[in-house]
Amino acid sequence: MKKTLKQIVNWLNSDQQIVDDVVVTGISINTRTLQVGDLFIPFRGEKTNGHRYVEQAFENGAAASFWLKDEPNPPAGLPLLFVDNPEEALQQMATAYRQEHCAKFIGITGSNGKTSTKDLVAGVLSPYYKVQKTEGNFNNELGLPLTILSLDEDTDFAVLEMGMSGFGEIEFLTKLAKPHFTAITNIGEAHLQDLGSREGIAKAKFEIVQGLQPGGKLFYDGDEPLLSPLVAGEKHLQALSFGLEGSNDLLATNITTTENGSAFTVEGLLDTDFFISVLGSHQVKNTLVAILIAREVGLSTEQIREALKDISLTNMRMQLVNGAQGILFVNDAYNAAPTSVKAALQFIKATDIRTDKWVVLGDMLELGELEQQFHEEIALAIDVENIHQVCLYGPRMKWLYEKLQSVLPAGRLLWTAEDYAPIIKHLRENAGTDSIVLLKGSRGMALENVLKAFND
Ligand code: ATP
């Protein structure tokens, strides 16, 4: 983006007079990552006050900075823009920039797979178009406007992740982004407590259609029974379903996995085979969103096939890593919730890349009152005939441990509440070149550290 401070004042409907105008080429909320030419946005919270860093921001090359109207002692002689509420001003700027931007916007929500699907959609389009996407997980009321404001003016596609923890949040994000295409990857159990039920979660995700452009489309998980009634209830909505079962508009079947990725057949709107260098049938399912969007924008099957071959996902999403002792790790440690743990377990069960199958699971956090039940239910997804070693880490995993004790002997089941050193020891003594080890837990459990410690 390239805007003058005067233009930004206009965007904000502010009556502040700008005497010495400057050009702003980006937005930053952090002086450490600020780029020359950025507008700095200081936030004031209970513990921190970003205004303390405003002068630092200018030293680092900021072109201008916001300043809260009621914050005392604004530094003199600097291009400051006075605002009532920095978050709202940021959102207002993003709304204005969005309105003048010509890119096609794509909004992606769902309980699991938003980041993966965003990477897959951007990956399939980027050989043919200029594509920008949400960095990392910048998917909320701050991250989304920042992402929009970071778009170059000549970008063809903006692929945006939209996250939420309660009703109304996706509505807000989608109305800001006004997407041409939207996708709901799946419905899980995260935020069950805030939303009351899985139906509530489905409704909250479905808010994404409220911002759709006229003529825009929704792609949704057709394997999820809660979504189709919502789709049917919106008479004028153009929607296509994808999935691994039943009669979806685009269906993936015959999924086979090697160390290099997954081969699969699609049926329905397209009838052909693809290969993608990601693992897990859930990631193949996410790939269906990328294929559907690529098809909508007119890419040929051959172009889609070529693009899929080279896609890689953001780290720690079903990432294969060679570890010490010749062990193959599946680093899926970015996060964990019941649906994504089951999906990863399904992959381990189905894979024949290696024969000695291990799962190292960390606590699933933020599940609310039903957390014990959710941990216990994972037992049903662990096929003890097929999975040889189960290592559990974290206080909540005690619940799963107790469920598994009757079906797994002590030598194949380990639980440690506080320290993962026993898991490392167990791996050192018992895993080798025929072992594949899944690492999965909530972000707070940082299971990638097991891999790091093991390799050190
Ligand atoms: P977050 O809410 O943390 O932003 P996200 O929705 O962006 O998560 P990803 O980061 O893509 O999701 O993936 C999180 C975890 O969910 C990973 O372990 C991934 O393998 C798993 N996952 C991805 N897609 C699906 C899916 N369709 N169904 C179930 N699990 C999935």
Ligand code: MG
């Ligand atoms: Mg994400």
